[in-house]
Amino acid sequence: MAKTHVSTIINGEPIEFLCEPQQTLLDVLRDELNLTGSKEGCSSGDCGACTVICDGSIVCSCLMLGAEAEGRKITTVEGIAEGEKLHPVQQKFLEHAALQCGFCTPGFIVAAKALLDENLNPTEEETRYWLAGNLCRCTGYDKIVRAVLDAAAVMRGENPPSPAA
Amino acid sequence: MSYLEKDSLKIVGTRPIRPDGVDKVTGRANFGADMKMPGMLWGKIKRSPHAHARIVSINTDKAAALPGVKAVTTRADFPDIPPDKRSIGAMPHNLWDLSRNCMAKGKALYEGHAVAAVAATSPAIAEQALDLIEVEYEVLPHVMDVEAAMAPDAPLLHDDIFTAGVEPKPAKPSNVSKMVRFAKGDVEAGFGEAEIVIERRYTTKPVHQAYIEPHACVVSVAPDGQTTVWSSSQGQFMVRAYTSRIAGAEDNASIRAIPAEIGGGFGGKTIIYLEPIAYILSKKSGRPVKIVMSREEVFRATGPTSGAVVEVKMGAKKDGRITAAKAVLKYQSGAFPGSPVQQGCICGLAVYDLPNAEAIGYDVLSNRPKVAAYRAPGAPIGSFGIESCIDELARELGIDPLKMREINGAKDGTKAAHGPTWNNIGYMKTVEAAKAHPQLSVPLGPNQGRGIASGYWHNAGGESSAACHVNEDGTVTVTEGHPDIGGSRASMAMMVAEVLGIPFERVRPVVGDTTAIGFSASTGGSRVTFAGGMAVTQSAQKVVEELKKRAAIIWDISPEAVEWKDGKAFPAGANAGSFEPLDLAAIAAKAARTGGPISAEVQINAQGQAPGFTTHICDVEVDKETGHVKILRYTAIQDVGRAIHPSYVEGQMQGGVAQGVGWALSEEYIYDKDGRLENPGFLDYRVPVASDMPMIDTVLIEVPNPRHPFGARGCGEVPIIPPMAAVANAIADATGIRLRDLPMSPPRLRAALDEAEPLRAAAE
């Protein structure tokens, strides 16, 4: 089966890859590009563990063919921090203990970052509905939502007290 | 040295950022499916489409001939396991059952049962190869329902299983593999004394642990048998032992089982499915083999917990004192024996002080995947029955549900129905805290209701090893053997840092593979902070003794004249001499001259684990037209002994609550008439999403367990026990409707509402 050549931008870097037609973007990220941060939880778009940002909006990379990435800008969890500097969402996840096993965390980080790119003042309800496509089985979502709301506060220039000590 | 006084603690009880946290929020952490090895092949598994069938023949020739396929395996490659080799040490599983679960022998016992496997150079080729494997089945009648499986004429799964626990031993084989019974006093006399007796029947459906990470492993077997197993599991020593036994390696020293980060387990990864298959494929092909389950495979072929029938009879005086309680529990175990019915019998009643009690449990086979442990295995099901029934009894008597717990709850000195006498338990404190909690004062509006439920779990101790090393620069590495499911390695580092008196950041915890640390039993049973914590604490204490000895050598004084405080060695009193205190870095710098590397390794079989008790408060709102239930508020109050890292203790409680809410309202396995699973995915197997849950308030009660250096009790499993009854009791409070069958999904609630109010339904 002939492979497709794809040119794309991933986490700000121009990347080229070859993929088979049936390979999803998630397959390509994990198996061809060694970007294993995005996870496969369900292969059906129901768990959000594979969430990436494509041309500015969050998508399930398991529901996108690698070939569709041609010319598009993709951001994965590996591209959220800037070098050593964690994004406020990442920092607040750590402070709030918003992760236990950590498997769903990359998907949540990317989805939450996209929320805050669009809305710096989400309500609890808005946050929960935005993140409804990301399943977490460990935390019950409480600390995740608190972390996102706190990250929003930080990004608004406020200084919420940190639970971490 | 005692660390039981909370005020004296500097690190334990605080909330530092976990040492593996940055890796996890940046995607650097490596889970089971994230490993690659050079030359790696992709393995895939062929599974039975039938719920019950004799495997007449398997022909793998065409699959083996497909270009790109490097190995094929069937049952023929798996050794039989003789009776004397079917258990290993204190590990709880029957290896013969597990072997036949990994790869079917003779019969496929459930839809999804593995019958063959291939390894190929790409996933696509492996998938193609599966289609080329020809399997001839003789389809047999199947049985899915627990009571149907108990009937004498039910289709039989195994002809060599006779009900254990029954005297005399039955002559005919049965799907009832075991009967257990616990009793205290005389229940019939107790019911005779009662002024009210109620009998109720509750049912639950199988639910899956639903960890977001599917099972995954990479196994590489070298020609001389040296083997690396990379997998996410709840126990790398279990992985090593079980892989070795099932695949016929029998050479554990040559197997290095490396624990990948694990994406959730909840008990479902305390056994293995893939590693022996990958081992055999790797051995046959001479290359590493990676096998990753799809979500569909996880649902079709890995253990959910039991579905069950729980029949409860309770008798009480009008003042609320229970005089007798009897429960009959029938749990499905799936294709092989081993449901958690025994725990179900024990735990529900253990919350109460019952003068007369009896619990009878049946472990029942059916053509479903073999059940695996799921967070407090057996207890949530039994407690759904017990906690609902107590609520029904309270309502009949007009007694407040919390008052009912006050009257009947277990206290220090209470003898539980299954034997032990409680000492130093915190149950009543959880009830008191519930009574005082502000949630009780929130007024309830129309169609809103409030439910209370309690729970108990015994927790576990067991075997753990730990090694504590002082590095040349005075930092410390502590290696332990427990996969970190929920943040435990942070707690390990905190305990070590506390003992050594050094900052948390100077201690690096490592979860070692089977070659790097001594034997450690699996992560589960709420044992890691208890047993693992005990081991790391003892190893750190030994290191302190060694550090004092080294300081004594440096100062040329007696070791008894050295104190250790705040991370430094001090001369003990003016008589010892006036020396500047020595910190770890100073002592480590002179390690070679004072005796060599500074380390301590500890191996224990931890005893003295203490039970956990909990009480939950749940507020719901019911949409009576659709039957939809919204959780408005939820509070979990639990006796945790000592919260080493309170954020992760809270997290365990909140996670358990969310799983319980899903179990209560929306999760179930749906099978068609052919025994095929209709909802093997997260679309129709409905776990709670973020918008389904409110914030979950947690109250941590600390009644320290003095058998643990810091007072810890296990805390991870107790919180999943009460939610189903808490929700059912809240629905009853809101609507007057009592639902006794899980899940309490909208169609069921709407139908029950209509049945209760037929005039209203007709008017619509």
Next chain:
Amino acid sequence: MPNLSFTAPTTVDEAIRALASAPGLAKPLAGGTDLLVQLRSGRMRPELIVDTKRIPELIGIREESDGFVIGASTPGIMIYANEALTHAWPGIVEGMDLIGSEQIQGRASLAGNLCNASPAADSVPALIAARATAVIAGPNGKREAPVEAIVTGPGQTSLQKGEFIVEFHVPKPKPHQCDAYLRFIPRTEMDIAVVGCGVNVTLDGSGTCTDARVVLGAVAPTQVIAEEAGAALVGHKLDNDTLAKLDAAAGRACKPINDKRGTIEYRVKVAGVLARRAAAIAFERAAKR
């Protein structure tokens, strides 16, 4: 999938040629939120996938004098972000917006949701209630058909080989006309509708309904235009008597099945509940337009 090929044409004609000339099964791809799931599970084994998203006219929304033109492959987030459409047809936008998660919304399209032909498709009832049409391109040229003519059964459409939808036309609403879409799902998100209901009403100055369309989803093999339910609204305000008649008529319009998502009895009851609630929202909105 040894024979799968992928192509991303940049014009409608290129796409028609690719679809029409493929020897085996050829599927147009918009968001892929159904197609890729089916590919992965083996339920669908096409030989050719034609990505329609590089054809400029298939992505985007424009308002014209007689209504809106919505590109067939426009993702949900773009539909939701269009203020004019959201103001004119909030029910259509709601229907689209309720599909799946935010991640699904980044890709899912009206054409995909329609042509996947699930009886429970969320975006379809309101489109039909609005009397929207689909413009189909194919080897024999372009044709326009009412949305309700596209789906012929579960998983089946009336599209011929080589045909695909290029855009939807939604009429401009009249004064005091508005719509609403509600669905029932067991959780709060992420579920396939157990019942869906789209209601489109036009009111006169006094608040009396002069025109109505009630469309039910997930209660029959295809979406149901509940004629009797719509007729129950015309000539009336939304009083209790009208609501009761609407409820009963909606129930009678259902031909549901028992499946893993709901029972017959339950769907009939909830159809009535949703019809009442959606009608209330539509009436309230229409009065303000």
